[in-house]
Amino acid sequence: MVNIGCVIKTPGNTKNNKTGSWRTFKPILDKESCIDCDNCILFCPDSCINKQHDIDYDYCKGCGICAYECPSDSIEMIQEESD
Amino acid sequence: MVDIPDKNLLAPGHRGCAGCGASIAVKLALNALGENTVAVSATGCLEVMTTPYPETAWEIPFIHVAFENSGAVASGVESALRIQGKDDVNVVAFGGDGGTVDIGLQSLSGAMERGHNMTYICYDNEAYMNTGIQRSGATPFGASTTTSPSGVASFGEDKPKKNMPMIMAAHGIPYVATASIAYPEDYVNKVKKAAETKGPAYIHLQQPCTTGWGFPSERTIEMGRLAVETGSWILYEIVDGKFEITYRPEERKPVKEYLAPQKRFRHLDDELVEKIQKYVDAECKELGL
Numbered sequence: 594m595v596n597i598g599c600v601i602k603t604p605g606n607t608k609n610n611k612t613g614s615w616r617t618f619k620p621i622l623d624k625e626s627c628i629d630c631d632n633c634i635l636f637c638p639d640s641c642i643n644k645q646h647d648i649d650y651d652y653c654k655g656c657g658i659c660a661y662e663c664p665s666d667s668i669e670m671i672q673e674e675s676d
Numbered sequence: 677m678v679d680i681p682d683k684n685l686l687a688p689g690h691r692g693c694a695g696c697g698a699s700i701a702v703k704l705a706l707n708a709l710g711e712n713t714v715a716v717s718a719t720g721c722l723e724v725m726t727t728p729y730p731e732t733a734w735e736i737p738f739i740h741v742a743f744e745n746s747g748a749v750a751s752g753v754e755s756a757l758r759i760q761g762k763d764d765v766n767v768v769a770f771g772g773d774g775g776t777v778d779i780g781l782q783s784l785s786g787a788m789e790r791g792h793n794m795t796y797i798c799y800d801n802e803a804y805m806n807t808g809i810q811r812s813g814a815t816p817f818g819a820s821t822t823t824s825p826s827g828v829a830s831f832g833e834d835k836p837k838k839n840m841p842m843i844m845a846a847h848g849i850p851y852v853a854t855a856s857i858a859y860p861e862d863y864v865n866k867v868k869k870a871a872e873t874k875g876p877a878y879i880h881l882q883q884p885c886t887t888g889w890g891f892p893s894e895r896t897i898e899m900g901r902l903a904v905e906t907g908s909w910i911l912y913e914i915v916d917g918k919f920e921i922t923y924r925p926e927e928r929k930p931v932k933e934y935l936a937p938q939k940r941f942r943h944l945d946d947e948l949v950e951k952i953q954k955y956v957d958a959e960c961k962e963l964g965l
Contacts, residue, residue: 595730596730599729599730601727601729601730601731601732603732604687604732604734604735604736605687605732605733605734605735606687606730606731606732607687607688607689607690607691607726607728607731607732607733608687608688608689609689609731610689610690610691610728610731611689612688612689612690612691615694616694631677631678631680634680635678635680635700635704635860636700636857636860636896636897637700638692638694638695638696638697638699638700638703638896639688639689639690639692639699640684640686640687640688640699640703641688644680644682649688651688652688652689654693654694654695655694656694656695656696656886656893656894656896657695657892657893657894658695658893658894658896658897660894661894661895661897661898662897662898670894
């Protein structure tokens, strides 16, 4: 449905687009060693790590910033396997 | 520490590159501004990646306008809200370096000069990344872009970066600051201060770009950190004309450490690196870093 003036009336509907399919490397967080510094949450370009540090793999593009910026090395990047 | 909100106001699913710094920039700014905000954005990476019609990543009212008039449109939004008595709404405009330093300069200058109560954030990735890495007025000396390519005849961009925050400061506006996505606490504080300022506020944010600068996607934040630690990008604010450095590196690193990991600077020989080092040293001395 095209709206006059290209108005989009559904805020945040890019969520329809699951960018997780872009991913080559997958971040795996070890909650045991996590020191709760929140770096990964702050620096995630795709807002896909929540307050409980759960990673939303529907949208994670696998950029690896979370693993690189983790001071306790609690995030490991694992290569995705083809289905 | 930076407060983590329950809801992000920039939704996932946007088309930013993996490791995109612009989306980090906007996410952090919106966290600080909150839901009671209207955003305006010039054409650029941000607009293209967050609003692929008929989708939008924005959870707040957002207007995309042409490259040259985000300052003018934000002025109009602010005036309309004020006349309706809605004084508590934040008006924020985002522009890339192309939309701010080059094409949008006249409308931004007008908005600042007229004293509109708004915040303008320039997310500076130092070239026109959206259209394929063409040089802008904010491209630094020595950088190779597709319109200032390095090769036999040229070493790349041969002019220094335009000093945009000081141009804004010359407007005599109440708040001007520089920031970096690698220092989120500093950046978020500045966004909050800008929003609380009665009158125009300008933040010039350095935002490393994995695609345009040529570094691995996981090092976006590290590039921003190296820029600041080497003195290539200086964090300061100017409040009512009073200049203050907001972050001082304990020991300034050689600028080579910032240049070496980036593809756009990889062609530089020692002589040119030395020239950039001298330029950075002079800038640091001038600002008292």
